[in-house]
Amino acid sequence: MNRRVDWGEVNLESLRKRIINSKIQKLKNLDISQLFRLDVITIFKAQKIKKELELKYELMYESEYAFDNLNALQYTPVLLDLQEYFNFNILSIYGVLKTNSDSKKNKKTFEHNLDNLLLRIQCLWEYIYQYINDYFELELALTYEECKIWRKRQKQIRNDEAKIKQSILELKQIKDDDYNRDKIFSLEQALRFKDKEIACVSKYNICQEMKRKYDLVEGSKYLLNIIASNEYDSVRRIRNQVAHYRSASANTSIDSMFLYNGTKSVSINKEGWIDKADILISIEKELLRLRESLNYLYTILYTSDFPNLKENAGKTYFFVEMVCCNCGDSIKIPDSFVENSSLDKKTYGYCHECGIVEVDFKQMIPLNEKHYEQMLIKFITNM
Numbered sequence: 001m002n003r004r005v006d007w008g009e010v011n012l013e014s015l016r017k018r019i020i021n022s023k024i025q026k027l028k029n030l031d032i033s034q035l036f037r038l039d040v041i042t043i044f045k046a047q048k049i050k051k052e053l054e055l056k057y058e059l060m061y062e063s064e065y066a067f068d069n070l071n072a073l074q075y076t077p078v079l080l081d082l083q084e085y086f087n088f089n090i091l092s093i094y095g096v097l098k099t100n101s102d103s104k105k106n107k108k109t110f111e112h113n114l115d116n117l118l119l120r121i122q123c124l125w126e127y128i129y130q131y132i133n134d135y136f137e138l139e140l141a142l143t144y145e146e147c148k149i150w151r152k153r154q155k156q157i158r159n160d161e162a163k164i165k166q167s168i169l170e171l172k173q174i175k176d177d178d179y180n181r182d183k184i185f186s187l188e189q190a191l192r193f194k195d196k197e198i199a200c201v202s203k204y205n206i207c208q209e210m211k212r213k214y215d216l217v218e219g220s221k222y223l224l225n226i227i228a229s230n231e232y233d234s235v236r237r238i239r240n241q242v243a244h245y246r247s248a249s250a251n252t253s254i255d256s257m258f259l260y261n262g263t264k265s266v267s268i269n270k271e272g273w274i275d276k277a278d279i280l281i282s283i284e285k286e287l288l289r290l291r292e293s294l295n296y297l298y299t300i301l302y303t304s305d306f307p308n309l310k311e312n313a314g315k316t317y318f319f320v321e322m323v324c325c326n327c328g329d330s331i332k333i334p335d336s337f338v339e340n341s342s343l344d345k346k347t348y349g350y351c352h353e354c355g356i357v358e359v360d361f362k363q364m365i366p367l368n369e370k371h372y373e374q375m376l377i378k379f380i381t382n383m
């Protein structure tokens, strides 16, 4: 409600003293335990709520792609970190919040935990966007600060373009060794970077880049749908207010409705400005969305369900597995290196143990596009 004060009727000095004294009295009555209220019963109840919502990674579907060990090794620790953040940092607060939602006595605890939880939820979304950016190679800058640094470097490269091109020409004329090849590669990368549009990680940019770069099917498509469905509902609306405007525990609000007619206003509402039941329902939906997104990231990693680039939509990639007839070792060769006709009969291949020998066809191994490319490079450099 709006309390407009008629300044003519009151003694300003006594009003000022009254307000300050009542505030001091109120602060005296507050102690830290009111913010946390962690008695045994609360912990027990909160623990139960937490358990029910906990994320246990499990495969949501299967795929025929060969498992990519290296990828799994690199990203599993990050996914475990995110799982811990969800199960421990977020669900613990949610448990305490929900346990304290039913009585007026616990108002302070509720508001404190709500402030905290809303910000933690947003943090986890941001960490998920960062993971997606790296995992799917979207090449977005991690933060706005880094964006500025990259733009500065880009400007420098544009200025030095002629010099860089000249260096590449010169390097190509001198002897062809690993050192020179690496140097040429990094200069060519710099030239490629010169025309790139630099943006930073955000929900919008992640969605746009994923759609622009990949032929989205199965896991990556569903994942993006969940992220995009994270609309401007009450969780986001209230979270934005907490982050930029007023705490969940605020009893006063600076109003904007008189912004453009020269008057200002402050409203006071002792009951607070958030509908407890409504926000709890929205938060629970949000937690389920977070849990599902994380489980999709896990499933995509462990089924190697990495999407094809848009220009290669629908293409399939295979390695052919042969067995050395001499020692029985397995030999894996990219399909483009094997003639179709050699698949049904004995043919010749190269075994690392025995050299050129007779080999037998064993099976076709489907790989996702990115994994295939990496294996192809490895195969060629080992030839």
Ligand SMILES: [Zn+2]
Residues within 6 Å of the ligand: 324, 325, 326, 327, 328, 329, 351, 352, 353, 354, 355, 357
């Ligand atoms: Zn052999």
